[in-house]
Amino acid sequence: MARLTEKIEARGHPNVRANHKTTFEFTKDDFVTVKGDCILAVKASKAAADLSLSFKRLASSELARIVFIIEVDGIIELAVGRGSRSLTFTDETAIVARKSNYVCPKTVMINSDKAAKDFTRVFIEHLRNPDAKVNITMIIES
Known part of the structure; x- marks a missing residue:
């Protein structure tokens, strides 16, 4: 079994609402409007396109298990999901995780x-x- 880790740094923002029912997002943008209700943090150090080639390859499998470990001020939350062969990793501004496929x-x-x-x-x-x-840590196992 292969295992890889990606680390991302981001910042908080006063307009974070986090009310979206199906996604969460980190953006490289330095702002978020109140309408961006899926965005958890801004000024992210990486977007989908910036992830390592090794990470992208592993995540492009239906068998890949991905864990987001998100930490702010000593509080840690996790989100767990899957990879997909349909992932393209081409966006240069954001990273999104979805409940759907x-x-x-x-x-x-x-x-x-x-x-x-x-x-x-x-x-x-x-x-x-x-x-x-x-601090965002993405761990992938495949």
Whole structure:
């Protein structure tokens, strides 16, 4: 079994709402409007296109298990999902995880057990702090 890790750094933002029912997202943009209700953090150090070739290859399997470990201010939340041979990893601004099996250039994980609305509200409050450093670790096993 192969196992790889990707690390991403991002920042919080006062407009983080995290009410989306089917996705969560990290963006390289330095802002989010209140309409961006799936976005958890801004100023991400990587987008889908920036992930390593090894990670992309492993994630392009239906058997790939992907875990997001998201930490802010010592609070840790997890989301678990799957890879897909349909993933393209071509978006240069964002990373999206989805509860469904829908795929677009931003998508890096499908069949997620969480969407933005499923993260605890205490966790989301910390993500609203623009000074908060958000550490994202993606672990893939295939």
